[in-house]
Amino acid sequence: MQHVVVIGAGIVGLLTAYELRRRGHRVELRSQGIAEGASFAAAGMLAPAAEIQHGQGPLWDIMRAAGELHRELAAELPGAGYRDASTLVVGRDAADLADLRALGAVQRATGAEVRELTGAALHREEGALLRGLAGGVLLERDHQVDPRRLAASVLDALGATGPSDPAPRSARSVPGAGPPVEIRRGAVTDCAGIEADAVVLAAGLGVPAIDGPHRALDLSLRPVHGDILRLRVPQSLLLPGEENLVGRTVRALVRGRPVYLVPRDDRTLVLGATSREDDLAGTSAGGVLQLLQDAAEILPAVRETELLEVTTRDRPGTPDDLPLLGPVPGAEHVIVSTGYHRHGILLAAWAAQRTADLIDAVPPDSRTAEHLHAVRPDRFTPGAAPTGAPVFEEAR
Known part of the structure; x- marks a missing residue:
């Protein structure tokens, strides 16, 4: 059993803590809040096919592996809001379809x-x-999860205890699992003095602000703002037997602009999402207007729904759209895990597995070694050795 401190409690941090506890480690989770950042706003599309973009080769394999790991989690966490439904991708006009x-x-x-x-x-x-x-396409293997329900289910599975959680949760009985995870709420400003066998930095955009050996790296993180809406569908809009306006995730291109609608079990729709790199401190009025207009062009009944919530959060982006995951050179007990951009929910399961493997010194297969090399956290740092070796070659 190792003592591991995970800093950050978004979906990536929570699932990392869950996987480490499942493997028998003693885990401490430190964070200002629990799933209150980008994870709170996310739609939860587990869409490795729909998310494919030109020029992101290494990411394709990682997303596909992550999607399958979520299917395993769906069996382990039955209350997490997984829906094994396909995805429709719609082209509004001929150019969009092309x-x-x-x-x-x-x-x-x-x-x-x-x-x-x-x-x-x-x-x-x-x-x-x-x-x-x-016209459009049907992607059979893309599915979805409700990130808010997922976070709550994982938190229950952690059996969290600590001064900030005076009423310990009922930890699921998992053979070989470590003790309930201790949660310490509060800002973390320095990881250098933390006494632990390993420290995982999963605090999203907050990682560069934490003092520690990783500050020697150029992580090149940037905030990518996203506005997302939640709509309630009146029962009057539905036919007998219908639970929502759509039964699966519907994504679309509307004159080149992407938009998506994700149905929830509570008769709501998640509508998103903008991707902005401007200087607005909050929600973009123009972004919200464009989302509603584009959604109504493919699903006209959106105009008759109730607007429940508008949420804006920053996602941690990197120059090549790949995450940052791996040990800090010279301080290998500190592992950086951030930069998941708009793929945070999808990639969280993969990040948790890979981080736990690094801590357990599990030798990666050749494909995983390539993935880890592609996402190493020192790749933007001037002078970093551009070797073809996996980041944890020494752990073999």
Whole structure:
């Protein structure tokens, strides 16, 4: 058993703590809040196929592996809000559909199951969609989770204790699991003096502000603002037997602009999301307006829903859109785990597994070694050795 301190309690930090406890370690979780940042705003699309973009080769394999790990978590955490439903991706007009088809070729090359649909077929799949859409694709393996329910389920599974949690949660009985996780609420300003076998920095954009050996690295993190809406669907809009306007995640290109609608079990829809790098401190009025207009162009009944919530959060982006995961050179007990950008929920399961493997010194297979090399946290640091070796070659 090792003593591991995880700093940051978004989905990445929570699942990392969960995996470490499951493997028998004594885990301490330190954070100002629990799943209150980007994780709170996230829609929870587990969409390794739909999220594929040109020029992100190393990320494709990682996302696909992460999606399968979430299927395992769905069996372990039955109350976490997983929905094993496919994803529709819609092209509003002919140009949008052409872009989807070009991307579909890349998706198929990665092994994704992509089925093209006509506009009429789209309407048969989801009757509330606008008639006359140009067409789209069906991605059978993409699914979803409710991040807020996931965070609550993981927190229960941690059996968290501590001064800030005077009523300990009931820890699930897991053979070989470590003791309940201790949670310490409060700002963490320095990790250099923490006495532990390993320290995991999973505090998102807050990682560079924490003093410690990782400050010698150029992490090149930047905030990418995202506005996201939650809508309630009136019962009057639904036909008998319907639970929501759509039964699966619907993504779309509307004159080149991406938009998505994610149904929840409580008759709500998550509508998102903007991706801004401007100087606005809060929500973008124009962004919210554009989201509603674009959503209404593919799902007209959106105009008749109730606006429940507008949430804006910053996501930690990197120059190459790959996360930062690995030990700090010269201080290998400190592991950086951040930079997950808009893929934080999807990649959290993969990040938890890889971080625990690093701490347990599990030798990676050749594909995992390539992934770890691609996401090493020193890759933007001038003078870092650009070797082809895995970041934990010495742990073999």
